Amino acid sequence: MPRTLTLAGGLALWSAIAMASDSAPQVEPGRATELERLVIQDCGSCHGLTLKGGLGRAITPDLMQHYDRHDLRDIILDGIPGTAMPPWRPLMTEADALWIADYLRGETP
Structure with a gap:
């Protein structure tokens, strides 16, 4: 019985970690404002x-x-070779790019 509980607890913890890593990216409220401006100004320029x-x-x-x-x-971070879409990786984190992806999909808080 204790082994079953340990296994169940381990699976629950693993599931929580997996779900957290795929959930909405964590960015500070001030950074979210900056990213929203970046989308409007920089993405909007093209x-x-x-x-x-x-x-x-x-x-x-x-x-x-x-x-x-x-x-x-990935497109935001690495751009699209052979097109005008530039890579933004030097200017933002993966969390920033995921926040923008969610924003573009209409899924940010």
């Missing part, structure tokens, strides 16, 4: 101020919902 398209394609929540948040994070 994707349009309302993100409905310009030099770059539209990146509105209804369109971004079809993309996995981790794929969007």
Whole structure:
């Protein structure tokens, strides 16, 4: 019986850790404000101020919902070679990029 409880407890802890690592990224409220401005100003300079398209394609929540948040994070961090989409990795963390991916998908708090 104790071994079963230990196994069950270990599985519960592992599940909690796995869920936490895939949940909304943790950014400070001030950083969230900075990231929102970055999306509007920097992303908006190519994707349009309302993100409905310009030099770059539209990146509105209804369109971004079809993309996995981790794929969007990778595009944000590494850019798209051969296109005008630059890599942002030198300027932000993975948590920042996940926050932006969630923001673009309409999923930020």
